[in-house]
Amino acid sequence: MAVEHFTIADRQWASVRELGRGGFGVVHEVVGPDGERAAVKVVPKTPKSEREHLAADLRDVRNVVPVLEIDETTTSYLLRMPLAETNLRSYLNARGSLPEPEAIAIVHDLATALDDLGRVLVHRDIKPENVLRLAGQWCLTDFGAARLVDASTDAITHKYTATLDYAPPEWWRHEHYEVEGDVYSLGVLAFELLTGTRPFPGPMPEDLRRQHATNAVPELSGVSPALADLIVQMMAKAPVRRPRPRKVLAALDRVTQPHSIPAPGATALQHANLAVTRHRDETQAAEAALAQAWAERLELAAFGLDQLDKIIENLRATILDNADHTKVVGDNLHLWFELSGAQLMFSLVDDVKELQWRKEMPFNVVLTAQIVVNVPAADPTGWSGRSHSLWFCDAVVLGEFAWYETAFVDQSKQTDWCPYASTVCEEVVEALTGELTPIRVAMPFSEVDPAEMTEFVDRWSGFFGTAVTGTLHRPDQPIEHDPTGSWRTS
Template sequence: MKHVPEPGDSITMDKGAWVLGERIGSGGFGLVFQARRGDGATGAVKLIEKAPGADRELLLGRTLAESPHVVPVLDAGETEDHWALAMPLADTSLDVRLARQGGAPLPLTDTLAVLRDIAAALVALDGQVVHRDLKPANILLLNGSWRLADFGISRYAEASTDPNTRKHSLTPPYAAPEQWRGDRATGATDVYAAGVVAYELLTGSRPFKGPQSHDYRRQHLSDPLPPLPRDVPAELAALVKESLFKPAGARPTARDLRARLDRFDRARSSKRP
């Protein structure tokens, strides 16, 4: 019988033993706890139940450990039933930030800060890793910047899709058309999800609202994008719209996304008194 992790359990990792504290959530295919290592270091420990392909987050976390746009892995290890990752405790997540808005859009300055950090993260991943599950719950504020987390269903960009890549795992409100068709995900898939996040930041709601899986499938595959409010600057509205184009090849690349956001932000700053 598999052991269910609980506060007080000790998890041995490469750099020492971590004692689990309060459970603070779940992410992808794992459970997340506050934790403290024997040397006094604190962080969040994610435990991922062992299953075919479940070690991918541990491997990818180590690959991306030096990226300033990704929540870093501080320590790693395993138990009989779980892979274990220790990460810094984030200040907040984007879904919590949105919840505080109560359905209202974020101020434009805050929205641009989030989108520029997301775009920088996608540029850093481009050609290396496809995240495949970009959403507000996986975007964390750490040391003043927004970073990507939870690479549980990611894969290396050039890896072929095999039975253990969790290809068909997706989050319906943010899943690109190619994911609904079961096609191979690329960097354009992450740009589409970033477009959904951008729409949500600018309006306070997602462009497609389901509520059932078959509704989301139809909406992402064929429904037109609901127009953005008129007070959204035209250049920014165009970029969001292009990021949400149905054909993957018609969307901006991650580098285009970042460059256009930078240009828009500079132009906006130059107009301030």
């Protein structure tokens, strides 16, 4: 196999072995003509790599791996760097969790780098793979994901960057990302150093997004309360609540001072302070979870309204194609058809802002609507017509939202409409959860798919047509079709 050679500043370097690969290039151990050994990173020229960021002037920044020389070919940038002893991932794989003093020393080295870097760069990809042991210090490397501080709000800074296990909540929300995001990632790394595991295990990207955005930091057992308190603060959900790198350094210095072993009273205060910090973290996590759930419901509602518009437009077209004397009033969210005194009405009842979130509900409801047919004159029993519910919900499969048609009856009395539509009220919740109540589900939950409307449109065209001719009557049996098993109970 041919030896790969690199020319950097007119000097030839021969590859000894490949040290690793990442999202921004391949690193080789190389040897020069005089026997000097170094590392060369080969970074392909793409929109992800910019020379000014790969070789930013970091001469005054402590605890970073410097780029000694940079050159380029037609396809790649070539970065020559000192050859490190090891990287932190390999070190952790060999050691597992680390003693507290050693973990503190590593975090201190990296916080020192962040304190200096914060004036120039946001690193954006702090993880053990990007931490190297060099001249007795743990140093940050791989600035391919970094962006100049002034550019940290650009959309491109979110497109290509971050390792999901260490990404801060603001990255998942595509928000402004400054040095506080690096502090969060360092907090995740500190947790891993002390426990041998990451605080949020995923495993899937969606799991990691939810955990970083909405879960409180797990308890750090066996760790001094002052250090645990600091790590929880570093991993605060809100960036403004995280300490800046200089405050992280000051807190670490206090923990490692020779006289830092506190008296019993001070220990009790530190535990109390940690309890307050953890309570705040749990509160922020709960608030973040609620905000995320609300945002997701709004997205679902927008989709549901779009689907509903298609459903009603199909019904409107069928009615007008077959009965052009029909009077139509309103829009697709509040629509009224009338012909010879009979009425077919549709309306959105509860939107996402009005609908109550009921913990007892066996499934999630985002929007409710109703469709009603009124007969021209009440029959002798006082029956006015029938109405059905349309709920945008995940009634059948958890997380799979669609419009479902159903209806209800009250077995304790005759009602003007039978069956009738309902929103998510207490009595209906009881009917869905099997409680003893006179309210019953009168028809199976049936999906109304805008792509397959034949059955739904034919049924309601038929109800409307028979109401016009006076042949629509109260059902002989309130429950016309057995609904058992048509919705999930958990």
